[in-house]
């Protein structure tokens with residue numbers, strides 16, 4: 001019998017980029033139930049089939065194992081809160097999510113990119129999960145960008161592209177490089193800052209960015225966008241990354257607990273690193289969008 005390290009296997013599976021869906025049905029009593037799922041897959045056009053994998057650990061598992069109908073909603077960019085509610089909240093998950101019922105009574109959530117109302121075609125046993133195959137009875141597709149998920153974090157193509165769009169002005173791309181409980185920081189005469197590169201006006205692709213750091217002896221694995229803001233003449237984009245590279249003369253490894261004690265090159269960088277220190281403790285990273293003074297942190301989660 002193969003006995004893999006479950007944590008390592010989960011991470012490897014989690015490197016596959018997916019969208020995020022919410023799968024719903026009703027209990028025999030009529031009460032709506034649902035869970036967040038990224039195991040959604042389209043299966044067949046003719047007949048129209050899709051599948052999703054409910055875990056046997058779900059409190060609603062019996063409802064999905066015995067239902068005749070269910071619905072799948074593909075979440076839109078910005079619906080992280082809906083995803084979090086249907087993954088974590090233990091109370092009435094539908095209380096805050098505007099919803100209505102499809103013809104078969106399955107709950108549908110408003111504001112999603114696409115929704116599929118299904119009749120159960122097959123329900124197959126598969127280890128600690130099951131495979132629920134549905135035959136699409138009806139669907140809606142309003143378009144727009146879907147919410148993305150990879151490596152235990154949400155991402156949004158729109159935001160990531162915006163982060164790497166050619167700016168009108170100078171564009172600086174910095175990387176917050178995590179290394180265990182430390183972060184690799186660059187010491188400059190004005191103060192500390194995450195290692196950064198100036199981007200050409202046409203912008204830069206993620207692969208090129210990683211290559212630029214590798215050339216400086218800093219091989220990194222890029223993760224999600226972390227902070228995007230503009231000052232009067234410069235657009236700043238910061239991404240998260242990890243690296244196994246040994247600290248060099250160019251970068252110093254600073255313990256996350258010490259980040260709030262450093263002097264930084266600018267106020268926005270200081271604010272960003274304070275948020276990073278806090279969010280590292282809370283194990284939940286958001287994405288800041290705004291200018292140097294005002295903006296919003298878009299919620300995101302990192303599952304451990």
Ligand SMILES: Cc1cc2nc3c(=O)[nH]c(=O)nc-3n(C[C@H](O)[C@H](O)[C@H](O)COP(=O)(O)O)c2cc1C
Nearest residue numbers: 035036037038039053054055058059060086087149
């Ligand atoms: C992005 C994401 C994707 C998930 N995908 C699945 C999945 O495909 N199958 C599954 O059973 N649980 C999945 N989960 C976990 C469930 O959503 C979570 O365990 C469930 O909502 C817990 O419900 P319960 O409290 O009713 O047991 C996922 C969670 C997240 C955040």
